[in-house]
Amino acid sequence: MTPRTHTRLTDPLSEVRDLTGHRAIVTGGAGGIGVVVTRTLAAAGADVIVGTRGTGRAEKIRETLLAELRAPGDRIRIAHLDLIDADSIRRFADQIGDAPIHTLVLNAAMSSVPFGRDRNGTESQFATNHLGHFTLTGRLLPALLVAPDARVVTVSSALYPSAKLDLTRLGDHAEYSPGRAYIRSKLANAMFAIELNRRLAAAGSTARSFGTHPGMARTPLHTTYPTALTRAATRTLAKVIGRDPEPASVGILAAALSTQVTPELFWGPAGSRRHPDALGTPYASPATDHALAAELWSVSENLTGIAYLSEAVSSRTRVDHEA
Ligand SMILES: NC(=O)c1ccc[n+]([C@@H]2O[C@H](COP(=O)([O-])OP(=O)(O)OC[C@H]3O[C@@H](n4cnc5c(N)ncnc54)[C@H](OP(=O)(O)O)[C@@H]3O)[C@@H](O)[C@H]2O)c1
Numbered sequence: 193m194t195p196r197t198h199t200r201l202t203d204p205l206s207e208v209r210d211l212t213g214h215r216a217i218v219t220g221g222a223g224g225i226g227v228v229v230t231r232t233l234a235a236a237g238a239d240v241i242v243g244t245r246g247t248g249r250a251e252k253i254r255e256t257l258l259a260e261l262r263a264p265g266d267r268i269r270i271a272h273l274d275l276i277d278a279d280s281i282r283r284f285a286d287q288i289g290d291a292p293i294h295t296l297v298l299n300a301a302m303s304s305v306p307f308g309r310d311r312n313g314t315e316s317q318f319a320t321n322h323l324g325h326f327t328l329t330g331r332l333l334p335a336l337l338v339a340p341d342a343r344v345v346t347v348s349s350a351l352y353p354s355a356k357l358d359l360t361r362l363g364d365h366a367e368y369s370p371g372r373a374y375i376r377s378k379l380a381n382a383m384f385a386i387e388l389n390r391r392l393a394a395a396g397s398t399a400r401s402f403g404t405h406p407g408m409a410r411t412p413l414h415t416t417y418p419t420a421l422t423r424a425a426t427r428t429l430a431k432v433i434g435r436d437p438e439p440a441s442v443g444i445l446a447a448a449l450s451t452q453v454t455p456e457l458f459w460g461p462a463g464s465r466r467h468p469d470a471l472g473t474p475y476a477s478p479a480t481d482h483a484l485a486a487e488l489w490s491v492s493e494n495l496t497g498i499a500y501l502s503e504a505v506s507s508r509t510r511v512d513h514e515a
Contacts, residue, residue, distance in 0.1 A: 197474070199457055204446035204470040205232075209341075211449070212237035215293050217332070219243040219273060219325065220300025222250035224411030225347070228441040229297050229448065231257050234267050236449060238295065243273030243284055243328075275300055275324025276310050278496065285331035292339035293332055295448050298325040298346045301377070304370040304417045313363040314495060317373045322380035323496055329388065330498040342399040344388060345447045348381035350405045350460055353476040355379035357484065359491045370418050379479060380488060382458065386475060387485040389455045391501035402447035403475070405460040407468075408433055409440035435461060439468050446470035 211233060221230040221242035234240045234257065244250040250270045257268055271287055274280040301321045310319035329336075329344060336342040355375040385403030392399045414426040434440070443459035446452075450470070453459060457472030458479075478484060493499040 199452075199454070199472040200462065201446060201450065201452055201470040201472075204442060204450045204452065207451045208236060208449040209451060210237065211294070214238040214295060215291060215335075215339075216240045216295035216297070216448075217243065217288065217293060218297045218299055219275065219328070221297070222246065222253045222270070224413060225406050225409060225437045225441050225444065226297075226299045227253060227257070228437045229299060229444060230268060231261070232441075232445050233295060233297075233448065234263055235261055239267055239269070241269045241271055241288060243271055243275075243300065245272065245274050247272050273300075273328075275328070276316060276320045278311075278327060281324060281327050281331060285328065288332060288335065290335050290338075292342070293335040294339045294342050296329065296332060296336060296342070296344045297444070297448060298329070298344065298381070299444070300324075301347070301374075301413070302416065303413045304374045304422070306370060306418050307365050307368045307373075309363055312495060315363055315368070315373055317370075317377045318362055318380060321374075321377035322384060323492060325381070326384060326492045327496045327498050330496070330500040333500050336399050337397055340398060343448060344385075344399065344401040345444060346381050346385040346388075346401065346403055347444055348385065348403050348405050348458070349375065349378035350407060351375050352379040352382045352479060355478070357383075357478065357488065359484075359487055362491075362495075371422075382475065382479040383481075383485045383488050384492075385455075386479060387489050388501070390482075390485075391489075395501055400455045402453065402455045403458045403479075404444045404447045405458065406437075406440035406444060407435060407461045409437055410434045411437055411440075435465050435468065439464075439466055442468050443470045443472075 216233045216238040220226040222244045254268045273284040308316035388401035410430045417423045442461045447459045461468035462471035
């Protein structure tokens with residue numbers, strides 16, 4: 193049942209899960225908000241594996257974080273991951289292996305780039321931000337299912353309610369808008385977070401899936417916009433209303449760490465620019481369209497060739513129909 197009320201946590205990290213000996217994975221964990229997530233999980237005792245395309249650059253960040261935390265070298269590891277490339281995701285997951293994964297943070301994203309497609313013809317932001325993470329989660333699922341109370345934290349955007357998702361037009365170049373395609377991928381992230389949680393519960397797993405967002409954050413994300421005008425506009429907006437990566441991450445960190453969060457709400461920052469609360473809000477339309485979410489899941493399975501958690505849902509539906 194979706195809670196109808198907001199939940200506001202003024203000090204969300206005052207009560208956290210004990211992450212000692214836990215394994216955590218952060219995609220895009222060596223840039224922007226991802227660095228804050230990597231640092232916080234490692235500081236809480238988790239062994240963190242960072243998925244990144246820029247392993248050389250990430251190694252330098254790893255060294256800085258380890259020195260800051262005075263942590264042993266294996267507390268943070270770097271592994272190559274390109275979410276638009278199914279082979280890269282498979283190699284990454286093979287390296288991770290079957291040992292329990294307690295926290296998976298699906299944070300990486302490309303934003304508002306010129307039109308492109310993955311090798312199957314799907315528009316590249318949808319392919320990277322949604323399908324890449326869908327595939328990765330499927331490949332890592334056995335390791336998530338053997339960890340007690342594992343959490344999958346997907347980073348979406350508070351702008352998702354303004355997106356439209358037409359699953360028959362995922363490769364269309366006509367009428368392509370970089371911004372609209374980005375928001376569409378973020379709607380898919382929110383729907384995936386909800387649907388994954390539903391399917392994990394239906395399968396009887398203790399793992400849970402959380403949807404989150406950072407509000408507007410001052411990170412390199414806005415530097416990839418296609419025109420000088422949109423780059424300047426978003427930079428200015430981020431300067432005026434945005435938060436630095438650390439406060440912007442509060443909802444994401446709450447979802448990964450806090451004992452007070454519930455997966456039925458969408459978690460982000462609220463209030464103060466420097467010391468925001470974590471605010472859980474009920475999901476809004478179109479993310480709450482269960483039929484569309486089920487269709488998105490099935491289209492994602494077809495496009496990626498990775499199918500998971502479908503049996504639990506179809507048997508539950510059969511039971512619901514029989515009752
Ligand atoms: N900044 C905002 O205002 C804002 C607002 C709403 C939502 N968000 C969301 O917050 C999350 C973090 O974004 P950010 O602001 O921290 O931006 P960012 O600094 O640009 O970080 C995004 C990371 O994604 C990784 N990435 C991009 N394409 C990838 C690919 N093909 N394969 C693997 N990794 C890839 C990059 O890592 P490597 O280059 O190391 O591979 C990059 O560090 C994203 O999901 C974004 O959509 C941000």
